[in-house]
Amino acid sequence: MRIEVVGVSRQFGEFKALKDVSLTIQSGELVALLGPSGSGKTTLLRVIAGLDWADAGDIKFDGVSASTRSVGERHVGFVFQHYALFRHMTVFDNVAFGLRVRPRKERYSNAEIEARVNELLQLVQIDWLADRMPAQLSGGQRQRVALARALAIEPRVLLLDEPFGALDAKVRKELRRWLRRLHEQLGMTSVFVTHDQEEALELADRVVVMNKGRIEQIDTPGQLYDNPSTPFVSRFLGDSNELDCHVAAGSVLLPGLDTSALPRVSVPNGPAKLYARPHDIAISAAEDGEACVRFISAVGANIRIEAELPDGRVVELTRTREEQAEDPVAVGARVGLRLYRAQVYPAG
Amino acid sequence: MSATISRLPFKPQPSVIPGFGITLGLTLFWLTLIVLIPLVSLFLKSASLGWPSFWEIITAPRVLLALRLSFSTSFIAAAVNGIFGLLVAWVLVRYEFPGRRLVDALIDIPFALPTAIAGIALTTLWAQSGWLGALVAPLGIEVAFKPLGIVIALIFVGLPFVVRTVQPVLQDFNKEVEEAAESLGARPWQIFFNVILPSIMPAALAGFALAFARALGEYGSVIFIAGNLPMVSEIAPLLIVIKLEEFSYPEATAIAAAMLVISFILLLIINALQRWAERRERRR
Amino acid sequence: MAGLAFTARPRKPGANGKPGQRVTQAVLIGIAVLFLGIFIVLPLAIVFSMALSQGWAAYVDALVEPDAISAIKLTLLTAAITVPANMIFGLLAAWAITKFEFRGKSFLITLIDLPFSVSPVISGLVFVLLFGLQGWFGPWLQEHDLKVVFAVPGIVLATMFVTFPFVARELIPIMQEQGTEEEEAAFTLGASGWQTFWRVTLPNVKWALLYGVLLCNARAMGEFGAVSVVSGHIRGHTNTMPLHVEILYNEYNFVAAFAVASLLALLAIVTLILKSVLEWKLARDRKQPIVHTA
Numbered sequence: 001m002r003i004e005v006v007g008v009s010r011q012f013g014e015f016k017a018l019k020d021v022s023l024t025i026q027s028g029e030l031v032a033l034l035g036p037s038g039s040g041k042t043t044l045l046r047v048i049a050g051l052d053w054a055d056a057g058d059i060k061f062d063g064v065s066a067s068t069r070s071v072g073e074r075h076v077g078f079v080f081q082h083y084a085l086f087r088h089m090t091v092f093d094n095v096a097f098g099l100r101v102r103p104r105k106e107r108y109s110n111a112e113i114e115a116r117v118n119e120l121l122q123l124v125q126i127d128w129l130a131d132r133m134p135a136q137l138s139g140g141q142r143q144r145v146a147l148a149r150a151l152a153i154e155p156r157v158l159l160l161d162e163p164f165g166a167l168d169a170k171v172r173k174e175l176r177r178w179l180r181r182l183h184e185q186l187g188m189t190s191v192f193v194t195h196d197q198e199e200a201l202e203l204a205d206r207v208v209v210m211n212k213g214r215i216e217q218i219d220t221p222g223q224l225y226d227n228p229s230t231p232f233v234s235r236f237l238g239d240s241n242e243l244d245c246h247v248a249a250g251s252v253l254l255p256g257l258d259t260s261a262l263p264r265v266s267v268p269n270g271p272a273k274l275y276a277r278p279h280d281i282a283i284s285a286a287e288d289g290e291a292c293v294r295f296i297s298a299v300g301a302n303i304r305i306e307a308e309l310p311d312g313r314v315v316e317l318t319r320t321r322e323e324q325a326e327d328p329v330a331v332g333a334r335v336g337l338r339l340y341r342a343q344v345y346p347a348g
Numbered sequence: 349m350s351a352t353i354s355r356l357p358f359k360p361q362p363s364v365i366p367g368f369g370i371t372l373g374l375t376l377f378w379l380t381l382i383v384l385i386p387l388v389s390l391f392l393k394s395a396s397l398g399w400p401s402f403w404e405i406i407t408a409p410r411v412l413l414a415l416r417l418s419f420s421t422s423f424i425a426a427a428v429n430g431i432f433g434l435l436v437a438w439v440l441v442r443y444e445f446p447g448r449r450l451v452d453a454l455i456d457i458p459f460a461l462p463t464a465i466a467g468i469a470l471t472t473l474w475a476q477s478g479w480l481g482a483l484v485a486p487l488g489i490e491v492a493f494k495p496l497g498i499v500i501a502l503i504f505v506g507l508p509f510v511v512r513t514v515q516p517v518l519q520d521f522n523k524e525v526e527e528a529a530e531s532l533g534a535r536p537w538q539i540f541f542n543v544i545l546p547s548i549m550p551a552a553l554a555g556f557a558l559a560f561a562r563a564l565g566e567y568g569s570v571i572f573i574a575g576n577l578p579m580v581s582e583i584a585p586l587l588i589v590i591k592l593e594e595f596s597y598p599e600a601t602a603i604a605a606a607m608l609v610i611s612f613i614l615l616l617i618i619n620a621l622q623r624w625a626e627r628r629e630r631r632r
Numbered sequence: 633m634a635g636l637a638f639t640a641r642p643r644k645p646g647a648n649g650k651p652g653q654r655v656t657q658a659v660l661i662g663i664a665v666l667f668l669g670i671f672i673v674l675p676l677a678i679v680f681s682m683a684l685s686q687g688w689a690a691y692v693d694a695l696v697e698p699d700a701i702s703a704i705k706l707t708l709l710t711a712a713i714t715v716p717a718n719m720i721f722g723l724l725a726a727w728a729i730t731k732f733e734f735r736g737k738s739f740l741i742t743l744i745d746l747p748f749s750v751s752p753v754i755s756g757l758v759f760v761l762l763f764g765l766q767g768w769f770g771p772w773l774q775e776h777d778l779k780v781v782f783a784v785p786g787i788v789l790a791t792m793f794v795t796f797p798f799v800a801r802e803l804i805p806i807m808q809e810q811g812t813e814e815e816e817a818a819f820t821l822g823a824s825g826w827q828t829f830w831r832v833t834l835p836n837v838k839w840a841l842l843y844g845v846l847l848c849n850a851r852a853m854g855e856f857g858a859v860s861v862v863s864g865h866i867r868g869h870t871n872t873m874p875l876h877v878e879i880l881y882n883e884y885n886f887v888a889a890f891a892v893a894s895l896l897a898l899l900a901i902v903t904l905i906l907k908s909v910l911e912w913k914l915a916r917d918r919k920q921p922i923v924h925t926a
Contacts, residue, residue: 051364051816071364071819078820084813088835098821101831153821363732365815366825371728375740378721382792383746386758389768393761432667439664443657451665453908457672459847460900460907462854463752464874465893468881469675472682472890479674504671536653565751568856568874572881585753589861592757597766604754615749619742 001062001156001189002027003048008057010043017043019213020057025191027062030183032200033193035210036236041193042081042161044210048191049159050074061156077150077188079160083142085134091145092130095120098153120148123182140171147179151186160192164199176203197237201225209233227343234275234343241281241315245274247344256290256309257281258338271347276339281317283307285329286336291315293333298324307335387608394605397598405602410579411587415606418584421495422563425502430556433510434548440511441518455508463505463568470501471572493575498583501569506559513555517548517625550625554618561614564607679897682890694880694888695895702869703876703892706784710859710872711852714791718848719841722799727833730807731815741804747796752857756790759862763789782864787872790858795848802844806837806914839913846910850903854896 003025010018018040025031033041046052048059050071059066066074086094099113108116121127124144134142143163150158163179164172180203183190194200200207201221209216209224209232216236217229228234235242245254250264252274265272283305294314295306302318309315315337329335394402405411440452458466474481474491481491491497521544529539567585575581582590584607591600684691694700725744729737747755761767763780773780780786814836818828834841856874863870871879873892880889 049820051820071816072822072824075822076820078817080813080817082813084817086814086817086832086836097818097823097831101818101821101823101827149817149821363812364819365731365812367727367829368732368734371724372732372734375721375725375728378724379740379743379796382789382796383743386762386793387746387750389762390754390758432664435660436664436668439661443661445661451668453904454668454672456904456907457676457900460850460854460903461676462856462874462896462900464856464877465679465854465896465900466675468877468889468893469679472886473674473678479678480670500671504675507671536656561749565749565753567751567753567860585751585857588751588753588757592760592861597761597764600757601761604751604757607751608754611749611751615742615746 003157003189003191004058004060004063005044005048006058006060008044008047008054008059010040010047010052010055016213018047018054021210021213021215022057023208023215023218025189027189028187030180030190030203030205031192032204032207033191033210034195034197034200034207036195038212039210040213041195041208041210045159045161045191045193048157049076049078051078075153075156077147077153077155077158079143079146079150079158079163081162081165083134083146083166085142085145085149087134089133090130091121091126091132091134091137092117094134094145095148095152097149117148117152120152123151124148138171139167140175143167143175147182156189158186158188158190160190162194163192164194164196172199179203201237209236211236226341228275231273231275231343231345234345239278239316240275241278241317243274243276243313243315244347245272245344246270247272252339252342252344254309254339255311256337257315258336259342261338261340262342265344267344267346272344273347274342274344276315276342278304278316278318280339280341281315282338282340283317283319283329284336284338285327285333287334289334289336291335291337293329293331293335296329296331305329307337309337390601390605390608393597394601397602401598402602402605405599406606410582411584411599411603413579414582414584414587414603417495417498417582418564421498421502421583422560422566425499425506425563426556426560428499428503429506429510429559430552433507433555433559434514434552437511437514437518441515455511458505458507463566464572466504466569467501467572470504470569471497474500474573492573493581495574495581497573497575498570498581501573502563502566505566505569506563509559509562510552510555513551513558514548517551518544521547550621554621554625557614557618557621561611561618564614565611676897676901679890679893682886683894685890686887690887691891691894694885694891697888699871700876700888700892703871703873704895706787706871707853707873709784710788710791711849713788714795714852715845715849717792718795718799719845721796722803722844723841725800726803726807726837727829729804731812744800745797747793750793752794752855753861755793756858756861759786759789759793781862783870786862787859787870790862791852791855794855794858795851798848798851799841799844802840802847803837806840807833810836839910843907843910843914846903846906850900853899 005021005023005025008018008021009016021040021044033044035041043052047054050066050069050073053067061074086097089097095117096113099108099116102108118127118130121130124147126141126144126148129137129141129145134145137145147160164175167175176199192203201224204221206218206220207224208218211232217224217233219227219229224233225238228237234240243254243257245252247253247265247267248269250266252259252262252265252272254274279302290310291307293305294308297304298321302320303324304316304318307315307317317337397405406415436455440448440455471492472478474497476482476485476490476492478492484491489496491500526539526543529543534542565585567583567589570583571586574583574586576586584603588600588603588607591597591603683694695704725740729741760781763769763773763786765771765774765781767781769780780789814832815828818832823831853872854874855872856878859872860875860878863872863875873896877889877893877896880886880892
């Protein structure tokens, strides 16, 4: 199902949680809403679900406005951040809940409900936990119950609020992979909220980066990483060096950094801000180099180096172990720095 | 239009959960019917007396003496409960001993036992020939039918308050703070008075105030043991009943209104104390 | 060496060892137990001792005597009306207060708690002022030959007033703590408001509700001051059990008085036992599910 968010605004008292947000999610897509806390991502998810509503704007499911439909009528599967499992019901009863509360004429027989629940529990690989109470489950198991419960109503869209937020790192990675596979298997339009960029970039087809109630950028993970379109996205996604520079006639001036390899930028002349990834800066030993190595960390696949520019600013960069073996630099050495790729925005 | 609505009290944030109008409406309706109208009627009735006659009634010597007796016995009882309540709470939280759980459950007896039952039991116990009355009689102490008896009854009814307010605070008390004090060379009594007592004080005060407020209004457990001599051992609630039985409605109403105002002031103080205690809790 | 029974096992390592501290502990425990013995155990014990002081026959006689029976009946009737009423009110109030955000909420909670801080005598008096002969509705009631004060309706009203906050104040904190996520989950799964209430909310608060009902019932059956003011003490008609105890006691019929009193004392003890059981269940309900690592 295609979801359209059209000019949605939402205000809580004085706080503007969403400011004129528009977005289209294609059928079968897996989309991440990514942003820091307070960016409005959870509010947007709840507005789509019908758990909250827009002060202005509209939500359309397959082109039809959903604003007059209550949360129960929207047929969305919603997975809550803390799972919201019914604590007095077994796993089985939790999953069966959505089927049992249907109006009598739409309700399946008990045998059908049982078969369907068992099928779902198998799908999320916890059929052996059917008789447990939520309090007896681990976090990852609860997550799976919450998902099975949401899927039981045969939703047209799956919405997940910080699905991995309450789990520890190892379980998180495992569940992430599993959810990706499940999405491929079911092909259902899915939207999840996260503040973890790694999660968003690894899992989603497209990522919606949000900040202060607005959408900063919507793109595929690769595009987002390579071509951030706003200073916020540059800062927020991945590691970046943030440097003040000057632009003159489309070229960037930054004392101590060789910027000749950069394409011409379309930024007006004057002060500007430059964002460069550590692996987009090359380093070479040079007697007359303007920069100086201050720190080297040789842990992991890449060598991490901090170099000081003539004006005292510190730039962080990485190079491979091979590069370091061919052209070694040591702490205190004079070096030349060359910039291959960067985002430049007018200052202020 | 919407601006005027939003200024009304009880206007909710919109929510997907249904039933706000009906549940709040019925709550307010029931509250008004059972609690508010009766209480308001008391104030309207006493206001209709006019200030001079109201003042005359509540400053009559018999009324003043009853109020003084109520206040002084309630204060003494609440103070005794304050000290022993702290001690009992401390023992229950800090020490493990056989029967601790039973003792803990017994604390609530004064909440659960009907006051009239407590009244006749205490009177029988402390009468000159009673189990305890006979014990203290040789010392020249008379309890039943004397103001001292009132204090005993009020200690009974107020006993759970201090224990139950202090217990949870003591339970949550951060042991590391205590251990830090110990590592800095503080002696046990110094730790208690300088570290522990200040942090349980708001809760203890709130418990004291609750016990005091409860004692002021108490009737059932007191009237049997008090002796009820006018000007000597007649508490204010009893005086209200006596005035009612004499059909002196204006006097009963005036005394009741005065007592109610005092209870409301106490309620405000208790609320403030509890908020203070909670704030201190959160800060730790 | 009777003191040995109270030798304390300190719960915290580090406080034991020093003999001086052991003595302090034993002394403090001794004082606490003595204090509670004098003020709680002995009053309870004397009720039963007096009730049975002339044997079981006299005890049973006092309970099956017609006035006692009618007092027991009236007490049960009063509780049968006030407890369900307060239960429904408590659920309504707790739903409104905990499931929604609105202005004036804490003021509303204060109003609900108000009867706790009113003297029982005043709680009775207000209904005399409203419905008594000289009261606002007195003349109208008399014209229509209706009796509220010095009759059963007055007793029920006064009891309702006194027990008003019990259920609501047990429900409000636990429902506040449980939040609204489970209800929201139920709605996303297509449940209606009623279905959500019956299948999700109510099962989650059942122990707290029972707890409130239990305390409400104990108070409803045992209330003395308020009921005493409105009842008129008409034997066999408007006497509840506590009032009947008072009359018997004032007639120096101690055995009968304590016999009826012992029923109420038993009620108190049973209430406390059930309360302990419920507190244990309640602690389980309150506990946030612990997140283990998988």
